[in-house]
Amino acid sequence: MEEVYHLLITLQDDVQSQQMAAYMRDQFAFLGIRTPVRRQAAKSALTEAKKSGRIDWSFVDLCWASGFREHHYLAIDYLLTMSAHLKKADLPKIEQLLLVDPWWDTVDALSGVVAKMVLQEPTLKSDMRRWSTADSIWLRRSAIIHQLLLKEQTDTDLLRLILLNNLGAKEFFINKAIGWSLRDYAKTDPAWVRLFLTTYKDQLAPLSVREASKHLDHCSDLT
Numbered sequence: 001m002e003e004v005y006h007l008l009i010t011l012q013d014d015v016q017s018q019q020m021a022a023y024m025r026d027q028f029a030f031l032g033i034r035t036p037v038r039r040q041a042a043k044s045a046l047t048e049a050k051k052s053g054r055i056d057w058s059f060v061d062l063c064w065a066s067g068f069r070e071h072h073y074l075a076i077d078y079l080l081t082m083s084a085h086l087k088k089a090d091l092p093k094i095e096q097l098l099l100v101d102p103w104w105d106t107v108d109a110l111s112g113v114v115a116k117m118v119l120q121e122p123t124l125k126s127d128m129r130r131w132s133t134a135d136s137i138w139l140r141r142s143a144i145i146h147q148l149l150l151k152e153q154t155d156t157d158l159l160r161l162i163l164l165n166n167l168g169a170k171e172f173f174i175n176k177a178i179g180w181s182l183r184d185y186a187k188t189d190p191a192w193v194r195l196f197l198t199t200y201k202d203q204l205a206p207l208s209v210r211e212a213s214k215h216l217d218h219c220s221d222l223t
Contacts, residue, residue: 001078004045008033008070011041019152020069029102038070039077039120047082055082057093064097076109083116090118091127095139102138104173111142118146121216125158131185133163145178151188159185160196167203178204179211186215 008031024030033041036218044087049056063075071142075097079086086094094117098110118124143162145152159181166174184195194216206211 001045001049001056001061001064002069002094003068004042004074005059005062006072006073007041008038008068011037017062024069024103024105028101031068031070035073038073038223042074042077044077049078050081050110053085055079055085055090058166060093060097067110069105072106073109076113077175079113085114086113086117086120087126088117088150089122091124095127095131095192098138098142099136102136104141106222107138108145111146114142115148115150115222119150119153124153128158129161129165132165139171140166141173141177144181148181148184154188156189156192157187158211164200169205170205175207176211179208182208182212183214186212188203192214 011031011033013032015029015032016034019074020032021028060075060078063071063078066072079094091114094114098107113148114128118128128143129147131139132139134143144166147159163168163178163181169175169178182193182196193212195202197212197216201209
């Protein structure tokens with residue numbers, strides 16, 4: 001996998017890097033590699049890595065220590081590819097990644113890794129409850145959205161608890177995440193989401209309600 005790390009550097013595009021950095025408010029340096037190009041460059045190596053059956057955390061650490069955001073994305077692609085081999089004991093490592101140079105791009109992508117881990121090891125739900133009250137908004141956001149796209153596999157008791165732990169937040173990324181999680185689950189169980197919105201409408205941020213209501217038919221009384 002280290003070959004891919006170095007390969008990405010050779011694909012640097014200075015024009016694209018400036019545009020990508022500007023999109024992310026100039027918080028991070030970019031090589032300027034678009035997602036399809038990055039994934040194509042890593043495709044063969046990721047296929048081979050999957051055969052190994054073990055997580056190479058030194059490679060993940062190498063990527064995360066890089067000053068270029070695409071290397072962080074490469075590490076996440078690697079972890080998603082290797083998700084079947086992630087163990088309960090690996091969650092603290094994921095937690096640390098969520099706390100280093102965090103922003104919505106890496107946090108949201110890593111939350112997909114977290115989702116797979118929790119499905120494989122349900123005892124990690126206790127960690128999601130812990131994250132939902134963490135000082136870090138990024139751990140809280142990850143807890144809120146980690147069940148995105150799970151549809152019927154969504155643990156609604158866990159979802160409700162995590163959301164309740166974050167009602168009244170003033171942070172944009174938290175309120176957006178609350179609305180996003182509800183909007184997604186509304187595709188599976190609109191009645192559950194409608195009841196949640198009705199029950200807690202006085203505690204939900206307007207942003208959360210707007211986001212959550214996008215897939216519901218009758219929400220005029222909630223705004």
